[in-house]
Amino acid sequence: MSGVSIQRISKSFGQTRVLRDVSLEVGPREFLTLLGPSGCGKSTLLRIIAGLEQADEGSIALGGQQVDGLLPRQRDVAMVFQSYALYPYMTVAENIGLPLLMRRTRAWQRLPLIRRLHPVARAAAGTIATDVRRAAEALQIAPYLERKPSQLSGGQRQRVALARAMVRNPRVFLMDEPLSNLDAKLRVSARAEIADLHRRAGVAFIYVTHDQAEAMTMSDRVGLMMDGEILQVAPPGEIYDEPAALRVAEFIGSPKINTLPGVVRADGGVAVPGGVLEGGSGLAAGTEVVAGIRPEHWILGMSGASGSLGALSGTVRHLENLGSDLFLYAESQGGGPLLTVRAAPETVRQVSPGTAVALKPRPGRVLLFDRSGQRLRARP
Amino acid sequence: MTATTLSLPVERTRRPSQSRAEAVAAYVLSAPAIICLFGILLLPTLATFVLSFTDWQFGAPTLRWIGLDNYVHLAGDRVFWKSLTNTVVYVAVVVPCSVLLGLGAALLIEAGTSGRAFYRAAFFLPVTATLIAMATVWEIMLHPSIGLINVLIEALGFSKQNWLKDPELALFALAGIGIWQALGLNMVLLLAGLKSIPRDLYEAAAIDGADGPWTRFVTVTLPMLGPALSFVLIISAIRSFQVFDTVAVLTEGGPNKATEVLLYTMYQEGFGFFRAGYGAAITVVFLVFVLLLTLIKARLAEKRVHYS
The missing domain is CATH 2.40.50.140 (Nucleic acid-binding proteins)
Structure with a gap:
């Protein structure tokens, strides 16, 4: 059973075609990186997989299930945003716990007073706290659980975003340039952490970046995208040594x-x-x-x-x-x-x-x- | 009001005479701003405060210090208490209604795909219009026999009301006009607040499962709107405390003091009956309320509602 199966996806914004007939298979435990210059459509493809954007044509299956037309929540994906998209008014613990809270309680159980009194809501709060702590410890942010995101450094915020993604064991991780707001040194150590997270999570990762170093170091396979098309999908060594097209050869490798x-x-x-x-x-x-x-x-x-x-x-x-x-x-x-x-x-x-x-x-x-x-x- | 000193990152290894020259230059350069601040804002406030302890008659050559007499008189003045109660009721009706309706309008406009500019302009129109002129239009609309509102009400099967002459209704009729007028500004401010919420947060919420309209609203929109909302609340409270023009044009405080409000009472005392000292005392009470609201706003701004 495949992790992610993308069949002939096309997408236009107005007159601009951002994705042209893109197909891609990602293995159930594979780390696949979509690499390409900005504007090549890689983020749009990721957002279509997440359900944040609707494709004009084509279909997507996650874990063997067709998800076209399903809401992002129903697709059971986790996404890490470039901006981290943390809720600034919530503590780190509340940020990480939100996906669990939304799945384990009903709207009326989250109302201010009921949240504290209703047995189901209280039991949920207990299990959520345990799971949040486990995720936070795995990413070494447990000491900051009661802080607000504004009191954290860029690297710590990024870990909070990762913790929020991993806390509920989704069937696929989607990452949209999660390291681009970090400084160069931190980026190198964060690369190792994400690769480690992938090994432990044991599910498919789709990682979008324009940085070939990230693509080459973390991925099982790299999909090189340009102008809305995937030019080549291959392991990092192969895409470097055996590029399928001149554009691939020119994009990968530094100096050119x-x-x-x-x-x-x-x-x-x-x-x-x-x-x-x-x-x-x-x-x-x-x-x-x-x-x-x-x-x-x-x-x-x-x-x-x-x-x-x-x-x-x-x-x-x-x-x-x-x-x-x-x-x-x-x-x-x-x-x-x-x-x-x-x-x-x-x-x-x-x-x-x-x-x-x-x-x-x-x-x-x-x-x-x-x-x-x-x-x-x-x-x- | 507090004075803050700005320290500039200037080298501090200068000769004393030079640093003194710098200090003089600093005062000279800031003098126009300081003079304006005192002359236009602080001195008049202080003068009002001082006048409220005198029996000065508007235009009179002499005045006498009478201590707290004006305030003692105020405490026993039935009209003043009626006026204060009316003002508080007016604020209590106008603020929640205009903020909630403004929020509703802002959410609808933001969610819509077409005609945004039109709706924005239409709701904002009352803000730009002269309220005195608009009040006259409202007077015709609320006219007991030919007014559009009574015609509509009658068509719906209710009995006609004498909106501005009925002591039970007059204040609420004015509050209705107040809401109509404040709604637009609140909507525009809240629209700006809605626009500043990063789209990422809504998308993260959608993936996290907070994607129903209500859940999304309480998880993302409302908390992120906190700064704008608290600003709008305080601004509309201060503005409705200042209600004057509709009262002056439409009801003149009547019928039977049913629409007497603080600023109108102050105006009557100070410029109608020329009891400037007494009017000043009412102004001080008014100032205390506005100051209180400003303090609440400052406290809110410090806590919770700002996240940066």
Whole structure:
């Protein structure tokens, strides 16, 4: 039985189509991240799953049950919002307990006096307090249960939002950029916490972000979205190494992948401005392609031997030493944008702006795309 | 009223003469504001307070200090007590009705999809209109024989009422006009309050299960509207304490003092009978009520209703 099954969802706001025929299957215990630039429709898709937005076409099943037309409450989902959406006038304990209160009591049992006197309401209050404390302890916010959200730091508020989501064991967790309001350091530790929460909860997580680091570090699979379409769904390593399209390759990876326009030669190599990328591409001679080479997939040579087959030559224009990595930005003799090359930090002793370098892609590491951006599976 | 000192993050390692020059400059620069504050707000209040201990007649060249005599007289004045009771009844009717109706109108407009601007403008119209002119229109509407209201009431099978001349009804007729007038402003203020509630909270509530109209209202709308609502309550209370123009135009306090209200009594004493000292004493009583409301508002603002 699948966790979440999304079938051919389309959605327009006025004239703008934000989702085009999106289908997606998420496993019952899977952590799936929807990654994409802002405005790609990923948040809208999440809100449609939650029931906060209605799809124009298509259908959604949660745990094997069709939920189209059901209210958010009836779908048994939990959602963590970018703003956390905590109720500012309630204490942390009341915030976390609200989903339980709404499910375990009736409206009249929540009226001021009855809440304290009616046996059912009082019993519910007891079990709610126990469950709230358990959730708060799991997220280390138990000491703050009686505080108001305004008295908490950003990281603590975020945990309250997580606690409110996990307290009632929903069948799917939906997270809409929950870390984007945290500072960089906190974000890294919160990533580990959310991954841990996922392991313990044992249900499907759908996580929306524009931050590829979050997507790559936490997910079982990443769904890359652009312009209302899912371009590729794959595990993080695969989406990085085997992107299905040039747009995927360009969005994932930092610094960005190098792209060179080229033409397949009779010997299978790819002629690009300033040189030839060696190897048998298996493509028909004359095919116009775009070659993509990630910064870490260059072999850096110091010879400066220009024109040697299978290599590009260029001149270093700019260096970025991050300590763990050194990035060279080299101007190719064939022109075009600067090529980004990742090198070992020790290389900094040998190169400086102006140094002539030779570049060769690692064997089997050139990604070829056709001119429309679709991946061509054979390699040079 | 309290004076607050602002400390600016200025370097404090200056020569004494220089810091004195700075202090002088500060006083010179704030002088216009201080003079205006005292001249326009504080001095007149103080003067009224002082006058209430004198027997000054409006326009008279001399006055005499008579201590608490005016207040003693007030305590035994049947008209004053009638006037105070009427004012409190008027406030007790107008405030809850105008706030609740304003809230209802704001919720309906906010929930609607079309014609929002029209409804907003229509409800706000009485706020912008001159009440004196509107009072004349109401006088015609409430006319015992040709008034629209009596015509409607008769069509519905009830007997005609002499709204402004019946001691039992006159105050409530005026309260009705007061509600009609206050409703629009309350609605606009509450609409602004509703707009400032983040949509996220409603969505979180929907997912948490608080999605019925009533549950959503008590879980999100009402608490988030707290600041706006307390402001609206206090403002409409103060404004209805100040009821004057409808009384002056429509009933002149009658029939038989049934619509005598504080400000109208004060106006009569001070400018009708020229007993300025006595009028000042009524004004002081009036001020105490308004001050009390302002204090409640300040206390509410400190507690509970603000969350930031």
